[in-house]
Amino acid sequence: LxxxxxxxxxxxxxxxxxxxxxxxxxxxxxxxxxxxxxxxxxxxxxxxxxxxxxxxxxxxxxxxxxxxxxxxxxxxxxxxxxxxxxxxxxxxxxxxxSVDKEVTEENRYGQGSDRLAWFWRVNNGHDLKEDVWMDEFYRVNWLKAKARWQRWEEELRLVQHKMGWTVSWFKYRMGEWDQRYQQATKPGHQAYAHRQVLLWGRFALDAENSF
CATH class of the missing domain: 1.20.58 (Methane Monooxygenase Hydroxylase; Chain G, domain 1)
Incomplete structure (x- = not known):
């Protein structure tokens, strides 16, 4: 049985x-x-x-x-x-x-988050019979998925660099105010410059911990 x-x-x-x-x-x-x-x-x-x-x-x-x-x-x-x-x-x-928009609206906006329905991916989306349209459909979707992956990979690298640039900018500003603190002659100027040094240093530390 x-x-x-x-x-x-x-x-x-x-x-x-x-x-x-x-x-x-x-x-x-x-x-x-x-x-x-x-x-x-x-x-x-x-x-x-x-x-x-x-x-x-x-x-x-x-x-x-x-x-x-x-x-x-x-x-x-x-x-x-x-x-x-x-x-x-x-x-x-x-x-x-619904009708697949890869065919009807191939130049539309907002394709970055598009995803095929699950049944397009069953059996690797491959049939033993030759079907020119289906081959073209999967080829276009594969190329678009590859382009999206490369675009997001580029975005990730840019974000990582921007994080580093942000920390460097905070440290640069901290160094500027530290130099002004060293050059200040009046107590009020020294106090304000010292507070700015602490402020930008805290920004840099928080950014390093967050990133």
Missing amino acids: HTLQAEELELRKGQANDCLEKLRQALGHKAIIYRQHFRSADSTWTGTRSKQEALQCRIKIEKCVRRYQRARSSIQRLGADEDTLTTIYQDIQLHQL
Whole structure:
């Protein structure tokens, strides 16, 4: 019985993977429709036809989601561990089924925090079948992710340098006021300069401890 249960579990996982692959393709097709047809529709007939194609894609997407949810429920009933259900075969949320903006709005602002939905990364996002559009989609997302990583790496280096510059500036100001303290001849000037030395020294110490 345990052998049959294990075999059934593997079959259900394969079914879920197939549903996810069809879902990715349907979402990609829908994105292409929005990009190539809705934007460039030059007549009512073209726009109506594009809407019909988009509706068919939406129906196909909903069908894929239902099939996946049934397969996921079966995987859960067959005793899959919690880690598998929370990291690999997660629940699909409605907002994750929107048209991918990498295709429809590739030059938009605010791409620094973009992240693909989890099902784009299942099985490394790779299918045995050749799909030129999917290959291009993953290539563009990989390049953008690499660019974001390099940009954040550069930002980190800049912040680290700015921290060092801030400490150096505080110490420089402390040295300036210490020199003025040494050169002051009046008690009031000496007291004020000494207070500034302590102030900038405290700034430098706090900055070093914080950074």
